[in-house]
Structure formats: structure tokens, C-alpha cells
Amino acid sequence: MNIAEILAERAADRPNDVAILDASGRGERAITFAELDRAAARCATLLEQHGLRFGDAVLVFQPMSVELYVALLAVFRLGLIAMFLDPSAGREHLERCCALHPPRGFIAGAKAHLLRLLSPALRRIPRKFVIGWPVPGAVRWRRADSLAPRTRIETVSPETPALLTFTSGSTGQPKAAVRSHGFLLAQHRALADSLHLTPGEVDLATMPIVLLANLASGVTSLIPSVDLRYPGSIDPVPVIAQVQKHKAVSSVASPAFFERLARHCVERRLTLPSFTKLFTGGAPVFPRLLEQMQAMAPAADVVAVYGSTEAEPIAHIARGEMSEADHRLMLSGKGLLAGKPVSAIHLRILRDSWGRPVGPFDTEEFEKHCLPAGQPGEIVVNGGHVMTGYLHGRGDEETKFRVDGAVWHRTGDAGYLDERGRVWLLGRCSARLEDSRGVLYPFAAETAVYQDSRVRRAAAIAHRGRRILAVAFYPGTGPVDLTALKSSLAWTQLDEIRVFPDLPVDKRHNAKIDYPSLLRMVETSQ
Numbered sequence: 001m002n003i004a005e006i007l008a009e010r011a012a013d014r015p016n017d018v019a020i021l022d023a024s025g026r027g028e029r030a031i032t033f034a035e036l037d038r039a040a041a042r043c044a045t046l047l048e049q050h051g052l053r054f055g056d057a058v059l060v061f062q063p064m065s066v067e068l069y070v071a072l073l074a075v076f077r078l079g080l081i082a083m084f085l086d087p088s089a090g091r092e093h094l095e096r097c098c099a100l101h102p103p104r105g106f107i108a109g110a111k112a113h114l115l116r117l118l119s120p121a122l123r124r125i126p127r128k129f130v131i132g133w134p135v136p137g138a139v140r141w142r143r144a145d146s147l148a149p150r151t152r153i154e155t156v157s158p159e160t161p162a163l164l165t166f167t168s169g170s171t172g173q174p175k176a177a178v179r180s181h182g183f184l185l186a187q188h189r190a191l192a193d194s195l196h197l198t199p200g201e202v203d204l205a206t207m208p209i210v211l212l213a214n215l216a217s218g219v220t221s222l223i224p225s226v227d228l229r230y231p232g233s234i235d236p237v238p239v240i241a242q243v244q245k246h247k248a249v250s251s252v253a254s255p256a257f258f259e260r261l262a263r264h265c266v267e268r269r270l271t272l273p274s275f276t277k278l279f280t281g282g283a284p285v286f287p288r289l290l291e292q293m294q295a296m297a298p299a300a301d302v303v304a305v306y307g308s309t310e311a312e313p314i315a316h317i318a319r320g321e322m323s324e325a326d327h328r329l330m331l332s333g334k335g336l337l338a339g340k341p342v343s344a345i346h347l348r349i350l351r352d353s354w355g356r357p358v359g360p361f362d363t364e365e366f367e368k369h370c371l372p373a374g375q376p377g378e379i380v381v382n383g384g385h386v387m388t389g390y391l392h393g394r395g396d397e398e399t400k401f402r403v404d405g406a407v408w409h410r411t412g413d414a415g416y417l418d419e420r421g422r423v424w425l426l427g428r429c430s431a432r433l434e435d436s437r438g439v440l441y442p443f444a445a446e447t448a449v450y451q452d453s454r455v456r457r458a459a460a461i462a463h464r465g466r467r468i469l470a471v472a473f474y475p476g477t478g479p480v481d482l483t484a485l486k487s488s489l490a491w492t493q494l495d496e497i498r499v500f501p502d503l504p505v506d507k508r509h510n511a512k513i514d515y516p517s518l519l520r521m522v523e524t525s526q
Contacts, residue, residue, distance in 0.1 A: 002156045003184045004076035006216045011037035014218045022066045023225040040073035041149030050127050052105050054079040061108035067131050071107050079154035083164045095121045097166045110135050158182025176391035186384035188216045190344040194313045204251035232256035232510030236264035250277040256510040262292035272297045281305030283511030286450040290319040306338040310387040310409050315341045315423045333444040335424040345383040352378045354429035359401030366403045376416040382408045431515050433462040437493050445492045457503040459513040463522050466495040472502045
């Protein structure tokens with residue numbers, strides 16, 4: 001089934017319901033499921049009239065907005081491949097990505113078209129379309145308004161590519177993650193089940209893939225009037241106003257986004273009573289944040305979601321499912337509790353051999369390599385919404401292996417299963433500290449220290465044979481007794497606690513520690 005078909009079904013059974021409330025620009029716009037379907041069908045006609053054909057890749061530079069999803073649905077209808085990359089990663093990254101899979105079309109706003117002046121790769125794209133103000137050499141997106149809708153949706157197989165996204169390529173050649181129509185449908189089912197997506201409800205939408213699942217489920221998506229590229233620095237005031245105005249009942253967002261909202265609400269003694277479901281993930285979710293979110297939304301089920309680009313979701317746990325005993329274990333260095341794997345996924349713990357290829361295995365041999373409850377190793381997963389490979393196989397050797405022909409994904413995360421089948425996270429396999437004193441996993445120390453309300457960010461690293469805990473405190477915290485803090489973490493056998501104004505984090509979620517950048521900071525702070 002073409003993913004556009006399930007969205008067309010929502011237009012048929014919920015035509016007058018609002019699909020998207022878009023506050024991302026000036027003012028607020030609403031578009032119904034029927035209007036969204038018609039707009040996408042007209043834009044499909046426009047793309048086809050200008051020579052784009054089944055299997056062509058179309059590079060899309062457009063923030064979360066009505067226009068983004070009109071373009072995406074038009075691309076799906078024609079059996080084209082929507083291609084996304086991060087233009088802020090630099091021109092060299094853009095050129096490399098376009099060389100890996102040259103796009104035949106380019107859809108972007110007028111400002112993004114200015115990149116054509118700097119990028120030979122963008123200039124080489126044959127068909128260009130501009131959203132908004134006209135620019136030379138590009139077809140105006142608004143021309144579709146006068147065209148007849150292309151009602152036919154191309155037939156695809158489950159393996160037909162639908163989405164193409166790229167890693168940052170910060171450590172070399174970027175990898176291209178291909179999501180097929182079958183994968184997107186499986187991911188929709190997994191998300192709808194895990195997030196309890198309910199038709200007719202209003203969801204505060206911050207993540208593009210979740211908004212797509214909302215559309216397939218008949219959920220109204222509210223896009224807030226903030227720059228979602230930088231969740232850790234959003235202005236919480238307009239977001240809170242929009243939640244209150246539209247009585248949003250749910251949201252899925254990064255920990256950095258929710259921390260901004262929750263701290264603002266605590267400081268001003270505000271609550272958001274309309275929320276009944278809050279999910280956060282994409283980066284480590286420490287218990288302190290779940291408590292802050294619960295204080296902000298007293299009526300909400302607050303849930304931490306564990307997943308990755310290649311497998312979303314993997315596991316989840318509600319705040320109320322964490323016992324006092326669980327909290328004590330997290331404080332004592334047992335890691336970060338992520339909950340039970342979702343029903344649509346198979347999860348095992350392999351002996352940690354990250355950095356070296358593993359497999360192929362037969363089932364019996366694979367089971368022998370899997371570790372029992374309580375033993376830490378490498379988290380590996382398999383399922384319908386688990387990505388089976390990258391474009392041209394680049395990166396497959398590092399992250400994929402086969403068991404009786406079935407593809408499994410290596411997450412690169414260290415962890416273990418407890419006796420109840422719950423996942424405990426220990427951090428990236430590549431970030432573990434190993435010396436004559438044994439192994440210290442980063443999340444063991446970080447989860448414990450994050451319970452201190454003064455700590456904004458923390459990371460455990462090894463530098464020149466020394467175990468160092470890098471810490472950034474919230475402004476206005478005042479002097480902190482580092483000796484006492486180190487003493488409370490005696491089991492980590494830290495050599496030093498080093499304080500920084502802030503620690504580097506990932507660009508996408510503004511919440512995951514960038515360990516290579518942090519090591520460089522530690523090196524230069526000697």
C-alpha cells in the first residue's frame with residue numbers, strides 16, 4: 001500500500017476535521033483532511049507536468065508546516081522519493097548527499113533557493129519549485145492551485161522507497177537511511193499503538209514523523225509558532241498559549257523542548273490541564289524531567305520513549321511505572337530504565353563487540369551469543385519498523401547482521417534486560433570507560449548525578465587514563481561542593497569533576513551529549 005492511500009482514507013472518512021493547525025508562520029492557518037488531500041493531488045499534477053516520474057528523488061527544504069505535508073503527500077502519490085538533509089550541516093555535506101543520490105526535483109522556500117548560488121549540486125537539479133515568493137529558474141508552487149487534482153495514487157510494493165534521510169556525516173561520508181512505504185506503514189502502526197493516537201484529538205506536533213502518523217490516524221496536529229530546529233532554546237510563551245487555546249491533549253517532543261516548557265511553568269506556577277498524554281524521547285530521558293513534566297501537566301500520563309532513527313519506537317515506560325526501588329537502582333549506578341520493548345519489536349542483548357562486524361548467525365548460534373538478564377551488552381533489534389539497510393549498503397557492515405536471513409539492527413547502545421524483561425540503558429557502546437578499575441558506562445554516572453536539581457548537563461568521559469565527570473550547572477546555582485558531589489559518586493571511582501558553562505549537545509534534539517566535541521573541550525581546558 002502507498003502511504004498516501006491511508007492518508008486519502010482519512011480525507012474520505014473525516015473530510016471536515018482539521019488535519020493541521022499551523023502556527024509556524026504569521027498568524028494561524030487550519031487545513032482539513034479533505035483540503036489537504038486535494039492540495040496534495042493538485043501538487044502531484046504540477047510535479048508530473050514538469051517531468052518528475054516514479055522513482056525520482058525530490059529534495060525538500062521546508063520546515064514543519066502545511067506546505068511541507070502537501071509536498072510530501074504529492075511526492076508519495078507519484079511514487080517519488082522525498083529526500084531530506086540538514087542544510088545547516090554545511091555546503092560540503094549537501095554536495096556529498098546529492099552525489100550519493102542525485103535528486104531530480106527540488107522543493108523549497110524562496111530563502112532556501114538562495115543556496116543555489118553557493119551549491120553546484122542544487123544548480124544541477126533539473127526541476128525546481130519555489131514555495132512563496134518567486135525566484136528565477138523555479139516554478140511557483142502556487143501554480144498547482146489552478147490545476148486539476150491527480151486523483152490516481154501510484155501502486156507501490158512494500159519495498160518501494162518513500163523517504164531518504166542522511167546522517168550528519170560528521171565522521172566522514174554521510175549515510176543515507178531509506179524508508180520504504182512498507183516501513184512507514186509499519187512505523188505508523190507501532191507509533192499509533194505506543195502513542196495511543198486517537199482520531200479527533202489535538203496533538204502538539206514537534207516531530208515530522210509523528211505528524212505523519214497523526215495524519216494517518218485522524219489526529220489534529222498543532223504546529224507551534226517556534227523554531228523547532230532548536231528545541232533547547234524555544235520560547236515557551238507562545239507554545240503554552242497555543243496549547244491553552246486549542247486544548248491540546250498530547251505531545252511528543254525532545255527532552256530539551258519539554259524542559260523549556262516545564263521550567264517556565266514551574267517558575268510561573270502554571271499548569272497545562274488539557275494534556276493527558278506526554279511522550280518524550282530522541283535523547284536520554286532522566287527521571288528528573290519526568291517529574292517536571294508531571295508537575296506541568298498533572299492530568300497527563302508522562303512517558304519516556306526509547307528509539308533511534310533506524311527503529312522508532314523500541315521501548316517505553318511511564319513515570320508512574322517507576323517504583324522507589326527503580327529510582328534507588330538508578331541512583332546507585334544501574335543505568336537508566338527505559339521500560340519494556342514495544343510489542344512490534346524483537347530485542348536482544350549481544351556481547352558488546354561494537355566496532356567489529358558480527359554474524360551471520362543461525363537461530364541457535366544467535367541465542368548462544370545473546371546475554372541473559374542482568375548482563376550488560378549491545379542492544380540489537382528486529383521488526384517491521386526496523387530499518388534493514390542504508391543506501392548502497394554504506395554503513396550496513398557496521399550496524400546490520402542477519403539471523404537465518406532476517407536483518408537485525410545494532411543500535412550502538414549498551415544496556416541490559418532485567419528479570420522483568422525491561423530495558424536498562426547504559427549509554428553508547430563507544431563511550432564506555434574501560435581501564436584497570438574495570439568498566440564504567442556513562443549513563444551509570446550521568447543518571448545518578450542528574451538527580452541533583454542544580455545539574456543542567458553531565459557526562460562521564462575518559463581522558464588520558466583519568467575518569468572525568470564534566471558538569472554544567474544551571475545559572476544562579478551558586479557555589480557547589482564538588483568534593484561532596486564526588487563523594488556521593490564514590491562507586492564511579494572518578495578522578496575529577498570538571499565544571500563547564502555548558503556541554504556540547506546534538507543539533508537535532510539539543511539533548512544528547514556530543515562526546516567527541518566534549519573531549520576536545522576537556523583537552524583545551526587543561
